Structures are given as structure tokens and as C-alpha cells.
Amino acid sequence: MTAGLPFLFVASGTGISPFHSFVKQYEGLDYQVLHGVRLAEESYEREEYESGRYIACTSQDEKGDFHGRVTDYLIANPVNSDTLCYLCGNCDMIHDVFDILEKQGVKSENILTEVYF
Amino acid sequence: MKYHLVTLGCQMNHADAERVQAVMAKLGYGVTDKEEEADVIGIIACSVRQKAIDKVYSKISKWNKWKNKKNLVTFVSGCILPDDQQKFLKLFDLVFDMKELSSFPIMLSQYGVTTPVSNTPRVHDADMEEVARPASVAEKLNLAGARPVSKVAAPPQTWEVEPVYNSSFEAFIPIQNGCNKFCTFCAVPYTRGREVSRPSADILEEARNLIEKGYKSITLLGQNVNSYGLDKKGEEISFAALLDRLGGMADASGQDVWIYYTSPHPRDMTRDVIEAMARHRSLAKQVHLPVQSGDDKVLIRMNRKHSMARYREVVGWIHDLLPTATLFTDVIVGFTGETDEQFEKTRAAMREFKYNMAYIAMYSPRPGAASFAWQDDIPHTVKKERYAQLTEDLEKEAIVHTKKMKDQMIRILVRGKDRKDGYLSGHTEGKIVVRFASDDESLIGTFVDVKIESVRPFSVEGELVTEKVAI
Ligand code: SF4
Numbered sequence: 324m325t326a327g328l329p330f331l332f333v334a335s336g337t338g339i340s341p342f343h344s345f346v347k348q349y350e351g352l353d354y355q356v357l358h359g360v361r362l363a364e365e366s367y368e369r370e371e372y373e374s375g376r377y378i379a380c381t382s383q384d385e386k387g388d389f390h391g392r393v394t395d396y397l398i399a400n401p402v403n404s405d406t407l408c409y410l411c412g413n414c415d416m417i418h419d420v421f422d423i424l425e426k427q428g429v430k431s432e433n434i435l436t437e438v439y440f
Numbered sequence: 441m442k443y444h445l446v447t448l449g450c451q452m453n454h455a456d457a458e459r460v461q462a463v464m465a466k467l468g469y470g471v472t473d474k475e476e477e478a479d480v481i482g483i484i485a486c487s488v489r490q491k492a493i494d495k496v497y498s499k500i501s502k503w504n505k506w507k508n509k510k511n512l513v514t515f516v517s518g519c520i521l522p523d524d525q526q527k528f529l530k531l532f533d534l535v536f537d538m539k540e541l542s543s544f545p546i547m548l549s550q551y552g553v554t555t556p557v558s559n560t561p562r563v564h565d566a567d568m569e570e571v572a573r574p575a576s577v578a579e580k581l582n583l584a585g586a587r588p589v590s591k592v593a594a595p596p597q598t599w600e601v602e603p604v605y606n607s608s609f610e611a612f613i614p615i616q617n618g619c620n621k622f623c624t625f626c627a628v629p630y631t632r633g634r635e636v637s638r639p640s641a642d643i644l645e646e647a648r649n650l651i652e653k654g655y656k657s658i659t660l661l662g663q664n665v666n667s668y669g670l671d672k673k674g675e676e677i678s679f680a681a682l683l684d685r686l687g688g689m690a691d692a693s694g695q696d697v698w699i700y701y702t703s704p705h706p707r708d709m710t711r712d713v714i715e716a717m718a719r720h721r722s723l724a725k726q727v728h729l730p731v732q733s734g735d736d737k738v739l740i741r742m743n744r745k746h747s748m749a750r751y752r753e754v755v756g757w758i759h760d761l762l763p764t765a766t767l768f769t770d771v772i773v774g775f776t777g778e779t780d781e782q783f784e785k786t787r788a789a790m791r792e793f794k795y796n797m798a799y800i801a802m803y804s805p806r807p808g809a810a811s812f813a814w815q816d817d818i819p820h821t822v823k824k825e826r827y828a829q830l831t832e833d834l835e836k837e838a839i840v841h842t843k844k845m846k847d848q849m850i851r852i853l854v855r856g857k858d859r860k861d862g863y864l865s866g867h868t869e870g871k872i873v874v875r876f877a878s879d880d881e882s883l884i885g886t887f888v889d890v891k892i893e894s895v896r897p898f899s900v901e902g903e904l905v906t907e908k909v910a911i
Contacts, residue, residue: 418737432750437745438624438741438742
């Protein structure tokens with residue numbers, strides 16, 4: 324596994340499901356999870372991740388870790404260009420995040436996608 | 441007693457049908473191509489295409505009417521979505537998954553059908569099951585160091601039944617069933633389930649038998665052949681190693697055979713697959729590499745899980761290692777949300793990769809596929825324009841290849857009578873269609889040399905020069 328490189332997991336809704344088994348499988352991973360949900364109560368997988376690594380981006384309430392969409396979070400918090408990015412969930416979210424990451428210098432081959440809906 | 445079988449859909453369904461035919465033959469049924477004559481009628485269905493599924497409904501309503509006048513048993517199997525399966529249960533006498541094919545004789549007998557075989561004195565379930573059991577499997581052989589397959593009992597698969605081949609010179613060997621890719625336009629992962637690889641030793645045995653019988657064209661079938669073996673978690677060889685062993689065995693056999701495979705996936709294709717193809721003369725120099733779209737964003741929406749950069753890399757290996765190979769592809773135009781600019785990128789891909797052939801489809805949502813829930817927002821007229829434009833682009837590229845064949849002597853496998861009266865046709869190693877004047881049907885199933893006299897984008901015509909040559 325591309326040791327030492329930072330990982331970014333971006334999910335919308337149920338698109339979060341593949342990520343927790345991934346982080347469990349590769350212990351010691353340097354990762355950040357961005358989970359786009361409408362309300363903070365929908366961030367049901369928070370406890371699966373080490374504290375500080377999971378950020379719920381809530382678009383319809385202010386009870387999450389960040390108020391706004393995952394795209395807003397990424398614009399406010401650019402990633403390093405060597406980050407390996409996994410995007411999973413809604414296709415429109417994936418397209419928007421893909422554009423932002425490319426603008427931030429991440430190569431397209433380092434952006435893996437899984438369209439759920 | 442006679443049976444009639446209707447097969448719809450892809451080559452995988454046709455390979456499954458050959459196994460159903462084998463079971464029916466062992467049960468003592470004769471085949472008829474007239475459905476009115478049959479005592480049992482079956483259909484190998486395809487839920488993946490709406491037209492095919494409509495055909496199933498129209499056929500069964502006709503057959504069910506015949507039941508007022510005669511004894512008739514109907515069955516359906518194949519690639520079926522759960523929704524369709526529920527409906528079929530009410531319409532057909534027997535509905536079974538291809539994986540249950542070995543139990544089909546029992547189902548027929550339990551349905552009260554007296555099969556020709558069960559008319560003989562002893563009829564027990566065990567005997568009936570025997571009818572559909574594999575005649576021979578890998579454990580009989582220690583093939584080229586093939587590794588043992590999983591120790592955990594795998595679910596039964598259609599390939600465990602020996603097929604009746606419909607041709608005496610070309611055959612299809614299923615090597616894998618199911619798909620884990622979940623392209624958003626495709627229902628196959630929902631109809632055929634997850635990827636299951638057939639033991640390599642069984643594949644090698646089936647191929648060896650076919651080659652010994654003189655088969656000239658063998659196609660390995662799987663939804664995503666490049667992930668062959670991965671489901672066995674290290675207990676099975678890779679697709680490249682499988683090709684290498686098949687190529688080695690075929691080369692050493694002294695027989696002339698072209699071995700093909702379909703379909704590979706650009707994301708999982710590895711350079712060693714192409715290297716294996718380059719190493720063995722029996723591995724045909726033809727690659728069918730689906731591109732589907734030339735635009736990265738459309739590929740994301742399709743959930744193809746590869747970029748154009750990745751596709752380019754794979755085609756680069758093919759050009760480097762197999763300079764004479766032909767390149768075929770699949771393209772979908774008018775996929776949900778495809779803009780004019782995105783379509784232009786597909787046109788650019790057509791020019792860049794200079795395909796010999798492309799199967800272009802206008803997008804239509806398929807029940808069961810993820811994209812079925814999305815608005816099919818590209819008007820039909822636009823899809824038709826894109827289809828026509830891309831076909832024109834393809835023709836321009838393809839004719840550059842066929843023009844190079846003019847005046848050349850080309851070896852072909854004769855496959856049958858051509859639509860043009862007094863002509864036979866076949867294909868080159870690269871699967872380019874060739875026709876020539878002859879009514880000598882004894883040439884069908886042999887290799888011949890043809891001197892090419894005229895060319896079109898996807899086919900060429902010439903004069904027969906040498907009969908029944910070796911490749
Ligand atoms: S790779 Fe995609 S198109 Fe091919 S069978 Fe699998 S899901 Fe369908």
C-alpha cells in the first residue's frame with residue numbers, strides 16, 4: 324500500500340459504507356473522512372473512525388463538524404497534491420469533488436470513484 | 441420426445457444454452473427448431489435488454505395458449521432480474537437459475553414429466569442427477585501445475601455440465617461468471633451475481649479436448665476476464681497465467697487454432713496478458729477493449745472506474761507488443777448527462793485509437809441497472825445524430841486498416857455461407873470479415889488463403905487461392 328501517503332475519503336450518504344472496513348484493514352493509515360449528509364443525526368458511522376479523522380459536512384443543520392457541503396469544505400481546506408482520494412456516493416458530488424481535487428493538483432489517476440446513485 | 445430452445449442475449453447465454461442442450465440430450469430428448477412440434481419448450485432469457493425481455497413475455501403467452509390443446513412443459517432460465525423472476529414463476533412451469541442446471545432433470549421429473557430416459561425401468565433422483573453431472577473434471581488430470589481450487593465448496597455453476605457444442609469448429613468456453621464492477625448502465629451484476637472463476641484445470645481440459653477434436657476457434661468467456669481467479673484469493677492462477685498455459689498447450693498440440701477472449705476491462709487489464717498474447721501463436725491477435733466513452737466525467741458517471749489515461753496506457757501496451765493486432769471496442773452514445781463536448785471526446789477517442797471495429801449503442805436505460813433511476817435526458821434525436829456521426833468516424837478509421845489488406849494474401853477461417861449468393865465468408869485472425877466466391881461447403885470450418893481484391897470499412901472481398909491451409 325502506497326505507504327506514508329495521505330488518504331482522503333469523501334462520501335455522500337450511504338456511500339460511506341466501504342470506508343470503515345478499509346481503514347480497519349490498513350492500520351496506521353493517515354486518512355481523513357469527509358461525509359456529506361443533510362443533518363448531523365445522519366452521520367451514523369462516526370464512531371467507526373478515530374477521533375478527529377471523521378468530518379460530517381451537514382448541509383441542512385449546523386450540528387455537524389462543518390456546515391456546508393463536502394465541496395465547500397474542500398475549497399476552504401485544500402488537500403496536498405500527493406493525496407490519494409476515494410470518492411463514493413452520489414454522481415454529482417463525485418463530479419464536483421473531482422474538479423476541485425484536480426484544480427488542487429491531485430492527478431486524476433490518484434482519484435478513485437465509486438458511483439452509488 | 442422433442443424440445444425446443446430459444447436463446448436470447450449475449451455469448452454467455454449461448455454457452456449456457458449449449459449446456460442445457462447437453463442435459464436435454466442426455467435425458468433422451470431430440471431437438472427441434474419448430475416450436476409447434478416440441479413437448480418441452482425452454483427459453484434462455486436476458487433481463488439486461490428490454491427488447492429481449494419483451495420477447496420472453498410474448499413467447500410465453502403464446503405457448504401458454506397452446507397448453508389448451510396439447511401437453512407442453514415450459515421452462516425459463518438465463519440472466520434474469522429478481523422482478524422478472526417473480527413474474528416468470530406465474531407464467532412458466534419451471535424457473536431455475538443456471539447454477540441449478542444439474543438439478544434440472546429432477547425438477548422435470550418432479551413436475552411429472554416422463555422423460556424418454558425416465559421411461560426406462562429405473563428412475564431415481566440419483567440417476568436423474570447423474571444425467572447432468574460433469575463427465576470429467578480437473579482432479580483426473582494434473583495439468584501444467586494448475587493449483588488446487590478453493591477447499592470451500594463453491595456453489596454449482598453451469599460449466600459443471602458438459603456442453604453439446606453447436607459448431608464443429610468454433611466453441612465458447614466459460615471461464616468466469618458474474619461481475620463485481622457495477623457499471624451504472626448494466627444489470628449483469630444483479631442478474632448473474634458476483635464473479636466466480638471456473639477452475640483453471642477444468643478450462644484447460646475443455647480447451648485440450650476441443651483442440652484435439654480439431655476446433656479452429658475457441659473463445660474464453662467472462663464478464664470481466666481480467667479479474668479471473670481473484671475471487672479464489674490466491675488459490676487460482678491469474679488470467680495472464682491462464683492464457684499463457686492455454687497458449688503453450690495449443691502451440692505444442694501441433695493443431696491450428698485461434699484462441700480469443702472476451703470481455704476484458706481496461707481497469708483490470710495487465711501488461712502480462714498482452715505479453716502472453718505476444719508469446720503464443722495460438723493466442724489470436726485481436727483485442728476487444730470496451731471504452732464506452734472518451735470522457736473522464738462520463739466514465740465516472742458510468743462507474744467504469746478507469747480514466748482515459750488508463751485506457752491509453754493499455755492501448756499503448758497493445759501497440760507496443762502486438763503491432764498486428766486488431767482493436768475492437770464498445771461505445772455508448774447519449775448516456776445520461778452526456779454533453780456535446782463530452783461526445784466530442786468520444787469522437788476524439790475514435791480517431792486516437794483507430795479502431796478496426798466498434799459496437800456503438802444508443803443509451804437506453806435498463807431495468808435493474810443503477811442508471812435506470814436517472815432521467816434519460818438526452819433526446820432520442822440527439823442520440824441518433826451522435827450514433828450516425830460516430831459510425832461515420834469509425835468507418836473513416838476502419839477503412840484505413842482494410843485498405844492495407846488490398847492485394848494481400850490473407851488467411852481466414854471459413855465460417856459459413858455468405859448472404860451473397862454463391863459466396864462463403866469467414867474472418868481473419870483479427871476478426872475482419874472476408875467473403876469470397878465459392879459454393880464448396882466442405883471448406884466451412886477450415887483455414888484458407890484469400891487474395892483480397894476489394895475492401896469496405898468492416899469487411900473485404902477476395903479470391904480463394906489456397907484451400908485448407910495450416911495457420
Ligand atoms: S464490467 Fe460493467 S458492463 Fe461489463 S458486465 Fe460488469 S457491470 Fe456490466
